[in-house]
Amino acid sequence: MNIVVPELGESVVEARVARWLKKAGDRVEIGEPVVELETEKIDLEVNAEKPGVITSIAHQEGDDVKIGDVLGVLDENAPAAAAPPGGNGAKAAKPAPPSEPPAAPKAAPKAQPPTTEAAVGRPALEREPSVPPTPQAKAESPAPTSDSKIAPTRDSTIAPSREAKIAPTSVRPLAPSGTRSEERVRMSKRRQTIARRLVEAQQTAAMLTTFNEADMSAVMALRERRKESFKQEFGVGLGIASFFVKASIAALRAFPAINAEIQGDEIVYKHYYDIGMAVGVEGGLVVPVLRDADRMTFPQIELAIRDYAKKAQDGTLTLEDLRGGTFTITNGGVFGSLMSTPILNPPQVGILGLHKIQDRVVPVNGQPVIRPMMYLALSYDHRIVDGREAVQFLVKIKHYIEDPGNLLLEG
Numbered sequence: 001m002n003i004v005v006p007e008l009g010e011s012v013v014e015a016r017v018a019r020w021l022k023k024a025g026d027r028v029e030i031g032e033p034v035v036e037l038e039t040e041k042i043d044l045e046v047n048a049e050k051p052g053v054i055t056s057i058a059h060q061e062g063d064d065v066k067i068g069d070v071l072g073v074l075d076e077n078a079p080a081a082a083a084p085p086g087g088n089g090a091k092a093a094k095p096a097p098p099s100e101p102p103a104a105p106k107a108a109p110k111a112q113p114p115t116t117e118a119a120v121g122r123p124a125l126e127r128e129p130s131v132p133p134t135p136q137a138k139a140e141s142p143a144p145t146s147d148s149k150i151a152p153t154r155d156s157t158i159a160p161s162r163e164a165k166i167a168p169t170s171v172r173p174l175a176p177s178g179t180r181s182e183e184r185v186r187m188s189k190r191r192q193t194i195a196r197r198l199v200e201a202q203q204t205a206a207m208l209t210t211f212n213e214a215d216m217s218a219v220m221a222l223r224e225r226r227k228e229s230f231k232q233e234f235g236v237g238l239g240i241a242s243f244f245v246k247a248s249i250a251a252l253r254a255f256p257a258i259n260a261e262i263q264g265d266e267i268v269y270k271h272y273y274d275i276g277m278a279v280g281v282e283g284g285l286v287v288p289v290l291r292d293a294d295r296m297t298f299p300q301i302e303l304a305i306r307d308y309a310k311k312a313q314d315g316t317l318t319l320e321d322l323r324g325g326t327f328t329i330t331n332g333g334v335f336g337s338l339m340s341t342p343i344l345n346p347p348q349v350g351i352l353g354l355h356k357i358q359d360r361v362v363p364v365n366g367q368p369v370i371r372p373m374m375y376l377a378l379s380y381d382h383r384i385v386d387g388r389e390a391v392q393f394l395v396k397i398k399h400y401i402e403d404p405g406n407l408l409l410e411g
Helices: 135-140 189-204 217-234 241-254 298-314 387-402 405-410
Strands: 002-004 014-020 033-038 043-047 052-057 064-066 070-075 207-215 260-263 266-269 275-277 279-281 284-286 327-331 350-354 358-364 367-381
Touching (some): 207 387, 241 327, 279 298, 350 387
Antiparallel strands (some): 014 064, 207 367, 350 367
């Protein structure tokens, strides 16, 4: 039977062969992962539908494939020893015709670095041809292996990939003075999609950003009072994200255009609140969605965010986790960003940027005091969101964050 590229999910029609987990000649059992595919959103494994032996591999690592393409062939009856030689995807050499003399032996091809594009922007380091390795480095440098796993940002977070680990001893020595090197690395499907969508967002939307700031004293004091009891009762810490999710929903109810989208010459107002939480990891930005977040409690939001973060690190996010979203929150503050202009996540027309909490001197009742302050940024599509609405939206967020009791009284 053929091993084919399966359905990849909503709007995903193409993938790239990231890594073969088995090679030609290997026996696999039903349900065992055979090959790993990289899509623009997540990485996924193709499992064997029946037990058997992989007799051939049609697409090598790095090949682009479409839904239904044959990746390889699985024979239920072939013994493992009967599979063609050649390792991972290598084809058996054709014997020379009897009338021709045997071909002269050729030099073995130079080993190539893995082409899995396991890590975006972090390819395997290669030694410069013009710089001979030192004997010590030659002895210590491990040989490249194919046993590498595929490893959320704009300012903050497609599913993170598991990536090959580079041993410290494999780093090439410094090039001689005056030598400059370059390295050309093919973009992953994920990075290509991120690049395309960011450009589309700027070219198709009238995007503007407005700023405000919030005094985080009340939220931090509440967290300090409740952190122990909250964690003991619900098994998760009380973070600031849940406060901003709740505040955003309350503000979106007051300004429904920011929870809408444009379809042709119509505005689609959405009366549900699927809040995307951007997560920045190796490989790019992922935005898992808190579906029907308006119906979630603080503990449910914190648990969902924790689970998404773990799945993002493990590379186990699903397409369903990433589907849809009516509004996005991105937190560049976790990386130290003090202020930024987040880019829209089309077709959404609003994205809230959170930033680092920093002590600053602010006036309170006419007196200078030091308070933990955070800059807030709202990027919005000016085609359907007016500047007045955007400014008032951020003022509403500030209102709820600086006095969290309003979330209870007005929610």
